[in-house]
Amino acid sequence: MHTRALLTRLVRHTLILALPLALTPISAHSQAAYPDKPITMVVTVPPGGAADFVARTIGEALSKQVGQSVLIENKAGASGTIATAFVAKAPADGYTLLQGAISTHGIGPHFYTKTPYDPFKDFMPLGVVAEFSLVLAVNANLPVNSVQDLIDLAKKKNGQMSFATPGAGSAPHLTAELFMTEAGIKMLHVPYKGSAPAVVDVASGQVDIMFDGFPSLMPHIKSGKLRAIAAVSPKRNSLAPDLPTFAELGFPKMISSLWYMPMVPAKTPKEVVDKLNQALIKSLNGTEAQKRLEAGGAQLVFGTPADSQAYMKKEYDRWGVVIKNAGISTSN
Incomplete structure (x- = not known):
């Protein structure tokens, strides 16, 4: 009985000592395997x-x-x-x-x-x-070819012009708010759930203008449905080097990017x-x-x-x- 008890205690002690050693390789392997699924x-x-x-x-x-x-x-x-x-x-x-x-x-x-x-x-x-530096684009049928044209038309329409955004609180929304403050104009905000539906409505003329990145705007600019007016960046956009920046046009605070x-x-x-x-x-x-x-x-x-x-x-x-x-x- 004494020998059996001694052997039992020895086996238990051996298992306790071996347990951390057995677990360590498994844990290390699981970390090293990351990622092991999508x-x-x-x-x-x-x-x-x-x-x-x-x-x-x-x-x-x-x-x-x-x-x-x-x-x-x-x-x-x-x-x-x-x-x-x-x-x-x-x-x-x-x-x-x-x-x-x-x-x-x-x-x-x-x-x-x-x-x-x-x-x-x-x-x-x-x-x-x-x-992504932002760009100001307008519906191609709008009689606007420059930032000053836009400001003049917005003042004439007395708050009835509209601007689309990917949503309230988005960078394009805040950029438009900053522009209105700097230019002394008011426009109606039309928020959407994302850039894609917003740019479609500006291109179709349901909304007048929008600020957004070139990936959203470029297909419609190339098709002639949108007209790019100015870049909201410290320097000219490499995709449209002829497009002036707001800073060049006298609006140095108009710098924004997605x-x-x-x-x-x-x-x-x-x-x-x-x-x-x-x-x-x-x-x-x-x-x-x-x-x-x-x-x-x-x-x-x-x-x-x-x-x-x-x-x-x-x-x-x-x-x-x-x-x-x-x-x-x-x-x-």
Whole structure:
């Protein structure tokens, strides 16, 4: 009995010592295997438009780099709030990404008095930013060929001209508000759920003008249904070098861009964040995907997740001032 008890205790002791050793390789293997299933990137707008174009281009490039499919899921509504809140509550395992944007992390938290997420506490950017300078375009049948023509017509119509946007609180919306303040005019805001339906109605003449990125506007500019008037950027747009900037025309404060950055829930393990950061940079920097994005008017900025956080904070602060000065917000 003494021998049997001794053997029993010895076996138990051996199993206890072996347990951590048995678990360690499995844990290490599971981390090293990431990703071992498809990744989903949630986009805040419907298919079509700059955000969707960026997400699909980045998703395709990232998929080739990590060896797993990157699925695009469009969740439109409330200027991206619906999609952003969804990802904020998603498992922090690296399998659900958000196509974060100026509307969700630069403007929305100021514009909406209540948002179901914190732009900084709930998310970690992945170190890649795609910027699109905005362009002012008008319906081709509008008797407007310059910014001054537009200002004169808006004053003549006394607030009856209309401008379309991808949604209340979006970068195009705030850019139009800034323009009205700088030009001393009033226009009617017509919000849509995304750029694609907005640009269609401007091209058809149901709405007069809109600010947006070239990926949304270019097909209709080429078809002759829209006329580009000016670029909202520090320097001329490479896709339309003959188009003057607002700064050249006497509006130095008219600088705005759409920007997008992939991000994950904040509690995602650092190893996964670093792996995604490195994979994104390798898949985009100097690749065909980068050329495709640049051909669509984007400028890519590469860095660390901390670099992207600093970029986001700067934009958050700048647009907070614009919104406060314009006195616009919503209780939603």
